[in-house]
Amino acid sequence: MKIKSTKLVYFSPTGTTKAVVEGVAQGIDAIEVERIDLTKPESRLKPLHTGKDELLIIGVPVYMGRVPEVIREWLQSIKAKKTPVVCIIVYGNRVYDDALLELTEILVADGCLPIASGAFIGEHSFSSVEIPIAAGRPNIQDLSQAEAFGCKINEKLAAILSVDEIGKLNVPGEFPFRGATKLWNVDFIAVGSDCNQCQICAEVCPVGAISKENSRQIDQEKCITCCACIKKCPLHARTIKLGPVHDASIRLNTLFKEPKQPDFFY
Known part of the structure; x- marks a missing residue:
């Protein structure tokens, strides 16, 4: 299957999700690439329309085990016509709960066809020098795995003649989705x-x-x-x-010290 263009879409306030998405794109070796950085509020004002000869790589961080509420409406507004999509979530070494399933189902409802999904680890937003939580992730090994993931996606695309050959992608998660969509309202x-x-x-x-x-x-x-x-x-x-955010960072540092590795689904 020939892909005419690739769109990289990411929400990445601290840069970890962007790094992973770029790593996957490097493995796919896309020629014509458009980047849509949803971190910028103005980027969330313009809807996205895609076709079946394009490839979407969409990456979001995990907030409270869910897709960030701030971008959910934009994601749900995508108009796709059997567009192959790679779904990527990045979490801070705790758990990603139902975020990958939620992202996948949103994009399927938009008209996308998930061809692969990945759950990567990124330095937690609460991480600091004093209280490190997945510090430095994604690291060189993570980005190498992201590139290898992209290479495998490229092989999968090359092995099919059309989007109609893309089967159902199963990813972990539960419905109704767990986790919270409303974040803390706290002076921290x-x-x-x-x-x-x-x-x-x-x-x-x-x-x-x-x-x-x-x-x-x-x-x-x-x-x-x-x-x-x-x-x-x-x-x-x-x-x-x-306060509560500082306390949460201590718990995360204490309970989730063991470095987790990316999960891939094809």
């Missing part, structure tokens, strides 16, 4: 005296929760606890306060 970010109001945090926030006039002002109801503002602050002026 401390802004230190080193903050010089460079506004990089406001620029990288995927939901516009940080004031562009005063980066110390954070809209807790909008915040999705992705911690992009903390990880991308050039002066390390933002940290996690003592």
